[in-house]
Every structure is written in structure tokens, then in C-alpha cells.
Amino acid sequence: MTGIRLAFNYLRIGIMNEFQYRANLYIQILQTFIALATGLIGLNLVFDQTSQLGGWGKADLLAVMGVFTMTGGFIRAAIQPNMERLMDEIREGTLDYALTKPADSQLLVSVREFRLWQMVDVVTGAIVLIVALVQLNWLISIWSVLGFFSALVLGAIMVYSFWLIITSTAFWFVRVNEIANLFEGLYAAGRWPVDIYPNWLRYGLTFLVPVAFAVTVPASAITGRLTLETWLGALALTLVLFIIARTVWMIGVRNYSGASA
Numbered sequence: 734m735t736g737i738r739l740a741f742n743y744l745r746i747g748i749m750n751e752f753q754y755r756a757n758l759y760i761q762i763l764q765t766f767i768a769l770a771t772g773l774i775g776l777n778l779v780f781d782q783t784s785q786l787g788g789w790g791k792a793d794l795l796a797v798m799g800v801f802t803m804t805g806g807f808i809r810a811a812i813q814p815n816m817e818r819l820m821d822e823i824r825e826g827t828l829d830y831a832l833t834k835p836a837d838s839q840l841l842v843s844v845r846e847f848r849l850w851q852m853v854d855v856v857t858g859a860i861v862l863i864v865a866l867v868q869l870n871w872l873i874s875i876w877s878v879l880g881f882f883s884a885l886v887l888g889a890i891m892v893y894s895f896w897l898i899i900t901s902t903a904f905w906f907v908r909v910n911e912i913a914n915l916f917e918g919l920y921a922a923g924r925w926p927v928d929i930y931p932n933w934l935r936y937g938l939t940f941l942v943p944v945a946f947a948v949t950v951p952a953s954a955i956t957g958r959l960t961l962e963t964w965l966g967a968l969a970l971t972l973v974l975f976i977i978a979r980t981v982w983m984i985g986v987r988n989y990s991g992a993s994a
Contacts, residue, residue, distance in 0.1 A: 739836055740844040747847030761850040765802075765857050772798050772924060787929035792868035794925070797952040799862030801924050804888060804947050806854025808920075812893050814846035816900040823903040828989060839982050843893070862955070869956065880954035880964060887971045888947035894974035895943055897982060904985035916942065923948035946970065 751757070776798065780791045789797070819842045822828040831841050896916070923944040927935045939945040946967050953959040 739840065743844045744847050748849050751847075751849035758850045758853070761853045765853050769802065769857060769861070772802075787926060789926055789928070792865050793952075793956050795865035795868065796862055796956055797926055797948065798924060799858045799860075799865055800885075800952045800955075801858070801948045802861060803855050803858030804885070804892075804923075804951075805920065806851050806856075806858060807889060808892055809854070810848045810851035811846075812889075812896055814848050815843050816896045818842075818846055819900050820903050823900075823989070826990075832986065832989070838986060839897075839979065843897070866955065871955075874957075877955055877957060877959075880959050881951050884946070884951040884954045884959065884964065884967060887967045888943065888951060890971050891943035891967075891974050892947050894971075894978035897978040898974075901978070901981045901985040904988055920944055920947075926952065940970070943970070943974070 776791065776794055779786060779794075784790070786794065819828070822831070822842075828842075831845075832838050834841055899916070919938065919942045922930070922934075922938055926949045927938050927945040928949070930938065935945070950959060950963060950967055953963070
């Protein structure tokens with residue numbers, strides 16, 4: 734309960750801070766509109782030449798785009814800001830302020846920042862997804878809904894764990910920002926289902942950088958493509974990544990000297 738109350742307090746503070754800069758909302762809406770328009774133009778150009786791409790139809794790929802936009806918005810709202818702040822604090826030796834608080838240090842550094850206006854992407858992605866499902870004449874199924882939301886949660890935990898692993902290497906290496914920036918480029922590949930990529934890239938986007946589980950798997954669930962084996966694989970990988978992230982974090986904290994050293 735303490736962790737939940739702590740996260741809620743930071744969420745409230747983050748929202749209050751965002752309301753001080755309401756002009757950022759209009760900038761974010763413009764950026765989201767431009768990104769969405771670019772994606773839709775690309776999608777239409779592809780399907781002007783073909784009726785299917787790797788077994789996915791146009792409406793199916795619209796659903797992938799919706800999930801991609803939703804997940805990206807959540808990452809930039811809740812995960813990326815905290816990891817970037819953590820990298821800065823490790824590099825500057827100011828992480829002591831978080832480590833000395835009477836709360837789990839990993840939880841604390843993971844919930845201190847929240848970018849409310851990035852949720853515009855989440856709302857926009859949800860709208861795109863709904864339009865795609867209407868085009869697919871989607872029939873509501875309890876299993877597809879449960880599979881979709883559980884896959885979204887598993888994907889978010891995997892992305893968070895990946896970010897924490899990369900960020901925690903800042904305890905030993907100075908120039909980690911470049912590695913973290915690499916994720917942005919790799920995540921862009923999630924705009925398309927991983928099925929269309931060659932095997933080497935597909936495996937990389939599945940097991941090295943969990944883009945497939947963050948985007949393609951939830952989209953597969955909502956469009957009726959997700960199998961139980963894939964879902965169980967996602968669950969297993971989530972547990973493995975989280976354990977690795979927790980272990981790397983704890984080792985890093987033990988090796989952290991801070992500004993007081």
C-alpha cells in the first residue's frame with residue numbers, strides 16, 4: 734500500500750507540474766497529428782501496391798499502428814522520463830536523495846516523473862485502434878480483450894525492464910545516453926508487425942529489444958492472432974527481464990558511491 738500511495742503522490746505532483754505548461758499540450762497535439770498523418774500516408778502507399786503484408790491486411794496494420802501509438806505514448810509519459818532522470822542523477826552523483834528515502838529505491842526512481850501531455854498519444858492510439866476494429870467488423874470476445882490488455886501490461890513491464898537494465902549500466906559506464914537513444918530508433922520498427930522482417934531482425938526485436946511483445950503481440954491478441962504459446966512466452970520473458978533488471982539495479986546501487994564519497 735505504501736508503494737501505491739507513493740506512486741499516486743508522484744503522479745499527482747507530475748500532473749500539477751504539467752498544468753503549469755499548458756502550451757505543451759498544443760505542441761504535443763500537433764506532433765501527434767503530424768506523426769499520425771505520416772503513418773497513415775505510409776500505410777496507404779504500401780496498400781496501394783499490395784492487399785496484404787506478411788499476412789496482415791490494411792485494417793490489421795491500422796490496429797498495429799494504434800497499439801504502437803498507445804504504447805509509445807505511455808513509454809514517453811511514464812518510463813522514459815524516469816529513466817532519463819535516473820541516468821542524469823547517477824552521472825552527477827545526486828542519486829543519494831532517492832536512495833536515502835524510506836521506500837524501495839527501484840520503485841522510487843521509477844515513478845518520480847510523469848508527462849501528462851504525452852497521454853495525447855495514448856488517446857489517439859486508442860481511437861485509431863477502435864477505427865481499425867470497426868473496419869474489421871470485430872466481434873467482442875472476452876478472451877481477445879483479456880489477451881489484449883494482459884499483453885499490453887506484459888509489454889509495458891518488458892519495456893520498463895529493458896530501460897532499467899540499460900539505464901543501470903550508468904553505474905559503470907559514463908556514456909549511456911547513446912545506448913538509450915538507440916531504443917527510440919528500434920522502437921520505430923514496431924510501427925509494422927515483426928512478422929514482415931527477416932529472421933535476424935525479428936529475433937532481435939523480440940528477445941533483445943522487446944518491441945514485438947510491446948506492440949505486435951497486443952495487436953495480435955485484439956485481431957485474433959495470438960496463441961496461448963505466444964502469450965506464455967511473453968509471460969516468461971517478462972519475468973526473466975524483470976528479474977534481470979532488479980538484479981542489475983541492486984548490484985549497481987551497491988557499487989554506487991554518490992556525491993558524498
